[in-house]
Amino acid sequence: MPFHFAESEPLTLGVELELQIVDRRSWNLTRGASDLLAALGKREHRGEIKPEVTESMIEIATGVARSIGDLAADLDSIHAVLAPAARALNLGLCGGGTHPFQKWSEQRITDAPRYRRVSELYGYLVKQFTVFGQHVHVGCPDGDQAVRLTHALGRYAPHLIALSASSPFVQGTDTGFDSARLNAVSAFPLSGTMPPAATWREFEDYFETMRSYGIVESMKDFYWDIRPKPEYGTVEVRVCDTPLTPLWAVALAGYVQALSAWLLDVPRPRDDAALARVYAYNRFQACRFGLGATLIDPERQALVDLQTDLLATLRQLEGYADKLGATDALQLLDTAARERRNDTARIREHASAHETLADVVRWQCELWNEGAA
């Protein structure tokens, strides 16, 4: 039985952010999600605060927003409730795609049937998946548009990876990657990019086939970088690391919104197969070198600097950003792209100025705590 793609207002936005919960003594990840949720009780706020796969992670989600201004208001409202609760329990909250020195083997899987099942199937991969991402949902009018947008956004995934990258350290070591977080995602069999499909009908057929093998039960079992989310009527972009500040999370959402507006507005001939051929390489380049990456342009079949490509795209989007009220946000991204200074660069600067990675985490907590969106 094919499944229904819920209708939603085009270009509406929703953001989910996975945050790190650390103890304020060692600044290591700590078991705190359930205590934090209990301490929140029934305090009123916009959006949602939810448990995640490990106890040292908490997810905050905005409601459906028309503009990034609304997103920022939701994040502020959540912050106003969550921050005092964390302070009362002596827990620190921070952004960043990885915790720089946690030991994955020490992580605890949240006690819920879905997570237990996943843990049984994937083994240590689930504990290694203690990484923190930002997901951006964009509203789509129907399934066909969602399939189209999913593929079209894939071309720009490297931009989002490079702009959001905030995970240079893993297990106490500088990996040399700008986003080491995505390497943890790549280990899963159903990760990477969605297979080619021209229409929602074709995608349904693919899904049914996978379900008939017993490999997947729902869309949640696909760990693709960008995937349709039929229950919400959205396309979900999952390549971003959780940034160090809510402000940056909002700016990234602004970029996704403006890109989507452009891609839906000006349908271009699409060669999914050409994109699929270069996708993994471009993704690697962006993870490894961030804003200094070199990409293969699938249309022109030539090398291009990610920085050049990104700046050109930002210029292209000026009109859409103006209409959507995202001009300031895109200006922020433009400056970062010019200076090649993403969160990973800031983390490295801070790490080299301090003796321990615990100092870096303490600073990350300060940044997140100050940074109202």
Place this chain on the structure above:
Amino acid sequence: MDGILGPMDRLLLAGPLVSMGVLVLVALIGGEVAARWLRLSRIVGYAATGMALGALGVVPAELRDQARVAIDLCVGAILFELGARIDLGWLRRAPWLAALAVGESLVAGAALYWMLSAGFGLPAALAACGAALGVSTSPAVVLRVARDLGAQGQVTERMLMLSATNTAIAVLALAWITPALSADAALTGSAIAVSLWVVSGSLFAAGVLAALGLLVFRVVGKRRESQVAAAFGLIALASGLGVALHWSTPLTCLALGASMRATDHGQRMMAVDFGKAGQLIYVLLFALVGANLDLRALAGAGAAALAFLATRAAAKGVAVLALARATRQPARKAALLALTLQPMFGLGVVLAQDAARVQPALAETVVPLVLAAVVVFEVLGPLCVQVGLRLAGEAEPSPA
């Protein structure tokens, strides 16, 4: 070859060391038996082995005295670590937690004082001494069991915080009360002067050593092994000064850890824990205290000890549950927290015996009581913490 030592001297020197070696090795095996077959905390095994060897007379009397330096250092290290865990920032951000910390100690202290003076007719100073010993939750037990279980969460954090604060209050009170015991059990002028000397001296030493310690930490940098070694040096200094000047070593060590943490504005101090090397501290401490226990006390003071423990449990339970709502803690978690606060301060035995030397009246009244209470809690205490943290869902899922 013989040098200045005669054969007799050699034996005297070697004797205590030999029995200490035996004690450590046997206690380690006892710890494994407890952990693997009985699924209890290892420290229960250490303590039980110590008690058994002590009761069998394997541990010579000399060891009990000569091991005092080792016990002092072990206790100093544990109190230092605990003090360094007192996060004044947290108490400021969460005033209700500070209220709980003070309230829980006061309620327990008052209840025990009332029980000892009204119920057992002890003179004021003796009753106060016994009550102070009952206020503290054993820092060694909570730190060790929390670490063995890999426990993380609010029950664990609050347990450690409350153990730190109630032990600080107990140690401060004991430093104040003990001199009064030697001065005819009355608060004469000289006793107050001695109390002042002990308390202010200990705190002064802690302040000076804290400044010195932070200076040393700045020099050695943020390297865990170096900071642990430096901390050990500071603890040895604190103990030595305490003995020489009749200050309270436990008070100095606890205040040292706390003030280093509180004044570390440059974030020089790492999260000092004695980690894996710390295992030795716990084996030594629990086995030695176990060997020091006189099990005959159980026969004489068993019933009184049970009354003492029941009063203590009730007082701590009432205080923690009454403030559960204000401290944003579900009632069930609060009850488990109260359970984890039960372990008695093993150092109480040592302190009580010290005090008994000065004031023989103690030897007949408070000492047997404390001894019996500690005997019960050397076994039950770790179990309380273990059960409390497991039921709270804060222990590592796999068995420790």
